[in-house]
Amino acid sequence: MLQIIVAMMLFFVMMFGIGFILNMLMKTTWFPIYLYLIVLLPLGIYYTWDDSMNFAQNMGAYTIVDYLPAITALAGAYISGTAIRSLRRGGYKMF
Template structure:
C-alpha cells in the first residue's frame, strides 16, 4: 500500500512533465498552440482505450475497470498538454518571435 501511494505522485509529475515537454517542442516547431492537447484527446486516449478494451465487457464495464490511478495519470498528461499550449501562447503574447 505504501509503494502505491509513493508511486502515484511520481507518476503524475512524470506524465505532466512528459506531455508538457513534448507539447512545448511540437508547438514551437509546428507554430501551433493547442496541437498537443488535440492529439492527446483525439488520438492518444482513444488508442489506449482501444488497446485495453475487453470485448467480453460492455463499454461502461470497460470504463469501470480502470482504477483511480489510471484516470489521475490521464488527467496529469492532459494538464501537461494544456499548460504547454498556454505557455506557448503566453510567450507569443509577450513578443517572443521564436515561439
C-alpha cells in the same frame, strides 16, 4: 501512493515537454491537446479494451490510478499551450 505521485509528475512533464516542442515546431498553440484527445487517449483505451464486457464495464474497470496520470497529462498539454501563448504575447518570435 508514492508511485502514483511519481507517475503523475512524469506524465505531466512528458506531455508539457512534448507539447512545448510541438508548439514551437508547428506554430500551433493547442495541437498537443488535440493530439492527446484524438490519438493517444483512444489508443490507450483500445489496447486495454475487453470485448467480452460492455462499455460501462470496460470504463468501470479503470481505477483512480488509471485516471490520475491521464488527467495530469492533459493538464501538461494544456499548460504547454498557455506557456507558448504567453511567450508569443510577450514578443518572442521564435515561439
